[in-house]
Amino acid sequence: MLFRKNAVLALTLALIGSTTLSAQVMADDLTIGVRAGPDSIDPHWSTLGSQAESLRHIFDTLIGVDKDLQLQPAIATSWTAIDDDTWEFKIREGVKFHDGSDLTAEDVKFSIDRIPQVTGPMSMTIYTKSVDSVEVIDDYTVHVHTKGTAATLPNDFIRLFVVSSEIGEVGNEEFNSGQAAIGTGPYKFVSWQPKGDLVLVRNENYWGEPAHWENVVRKEIPNDASRVAALQSGEVDLINYVPATDYAAMQNDSRLDTFIADSVYILNITPNVKDELPVKAKVNGAEIAENPLKDLRVREAMDLAINRDILSEVVLEGLGKPANQLMPATFFGGSTELPVREYDLERAKALLAEAGYPNGFELDFACTNNRLPGDAAVCEALSQMWARAGLKINANALNGTVFFPAQQAGEFSLWLSGWGTLTGEASYTYGSLVHTADPDKGLGAFNKSGYSNPEIDALLEEGARTLDDDKRRALYTQVTELSMNDRVLIPTVIIQTVWAAKADTLTFEPRVDQETLAQLIQPVAQ
């Protein structure tokens, strides 16, 4: 008995001792706990945000973006449209790959050409869909010939990662093992397993600003509670996507710092404006043939019944901001003229009565419950707000796996979903959501509401052909204003993102695309 007790005591002490020893990390190392990691080390595999974020450490893109998603030079130092269907990119000189070879225009051409062959279901061809062919002019000049006029080609190329043309025809396995993971980025690939840790080491020959941290480990911890616990226990130095409930607690915890910023994601309500709804509306319990959402007064009434301040402060617990358009107003093509959305319940009821629904109507309302923080909570809050205006809106929060196929199949009458303008400009958003659904033109791919406005369509198509930045911006601003006034979609709130780190250890500028990049994180001067 005594022997066993001593043995147990000795074992426990040994364990405690070994863990405290291993907890002493080198001061120049950084361990980040991230919610999601890459699906492959091949940068052309997927368009997912977590993929781009992870691989921006190892590879560079042709065109970069600053923290507000506006374009800045990266591998390409300048870009101009030399005629209606050709863009010229000047390539930066003196950039070296991790294996020591020089980056030339040949590598850029190779990168663009390989995308259709190697990309996966989140297909990167949406960024190269306007590319017809790529021509190498000289070692540092590339001409991209486009199908028709592609005014937003530079925006599409902010996720165009450049790989070395010497890797040949390889796929995910060769990249994951490290054999082909040769980039030009601030960090070099050391090891990775699907869903495992991404281990990186600093690239001492980086062409840009050298990173501070020598060894970086990105641990994938998808469970929110575990990720927060990992930070609190000291396992990791920084975590992303802190849940709202933990944010509130962390603000009072002096051992942790929090960083908060707007994201690109906005929760939008989409009303189905087709002649016949998939699930009909009901008035006083009986189904009606017509679609109440077709009437602009009804859509405006529903908009006026939404109290966006309550959504931000109470439902999202402070991690939201009222939105009045589908993307941040400072993005290319956004409007600073649009008014802040009002909350006016009396006017909402008056408009409904005017439109012929004095007793309101009943509709089903679908949303996701696992895609963006607060999506289900906002959905339920909205249905309660509409109840105050006399409408019976039945909220139904669904798992994304069920929601998206049903939405694609056009099964919803009214739904809430998040949209992030990841290219920083209007045509990506309004072209997909507001333009008439036209598969041949590749526009309106995500327009499931049946909305079709020839005036807006014409403006969007003209914008795609206009190479002059100012003229194009004016056209897109018009599109924004017209579609928002017509309540094609009703934006509710901008989601904010929170990061947390150990107090007074590091600092960084939070980005609107929510990316956590080790090369942009600096230690706090002691």
Next chain:
Amino acid sequence: MGFFIQRIFQAAIVVVVMSILVFIGVYAIGNPIDVMIDPASTQEIRDNLIRQYGFDRPLYEQYFVFVGNVLQGDFGQSFVYRVPVLDLIFSRLPATFELALGAILMAAIVGIPLGIWAGYRPRAASSKAIMALSILGFSLPTFWVGLLLVLTFAVQLHWLPSGGRGPTSDLLGVPFSFFTPEGWSYIILPAFNLALFNMGLLIRLARAGTIEAMSSDYVRFARAQGLKESKVVGLHVLKNISIPIVTVFGLEFGSTLAFAVVTETIFNWPGVGKLIIDSIMVLDRPVMVAYLILVVLLFVLINLVVDLLYGILDPRIRARRSA
């Protein structure tokens, strides 16, 4: 020999039925394309991907293509990662195996002696305490206990790490982490979390068996013979109560190994559970089918071993079989 062949035949049937169910099930939830593909893709991209993955073919044709490939040893590539499915699963299986083994051993080493004690002295205060704890063991939800363990031991006390797996070294080419004390510090909490349910079960089983055995004839005769009490309990009683315990042990090992998702998620253990739940969410059919087939084979193997153990533990079964 006929015994083995019969088992293998049964296993094959279950595997076929399982694979058909998964194919139909995935299809019933929705087209994987709608979940996997970027919603902003054009129709052209969607059509290309549908053709590439074979989703434009009727379901039974997709199934036969799959069967044809499996018979050649190719379980296909994951839709999400585009790496061979078997490589993906086997890269994470050792971690789950290690965790499940640790959990079940912990449950057995702690649970069986406690249960025997509770059965040996059923009216003692300690026995009553053991029984109360066993109820907690299988009624408390795993995720809640797991979070409590992390909060207490990792965040508050800083005694143990909050998640992940320790450093590994290879045994027969397979990486395991139980060789170093540091590795153990990572295994303890998740293994304990997983072990609780099984511990509760084994305590109650052992107690019930012991109570029954203690009133039996052979115990009375063994005592009359003058055997030490520790020999009576530790040898004779133990052997006689072991049949149900071994059965449960086998079943629980199988289900712990196959479905340790919750614990693996909370403790960020790099096992196969997290891989599976994510594959189900995105309808990554090749991974789902391959994994479930492996689970079926695992249960068949475990049942086979348990049956063989019956023969070893109980000579009466051995005799009946060869008769």
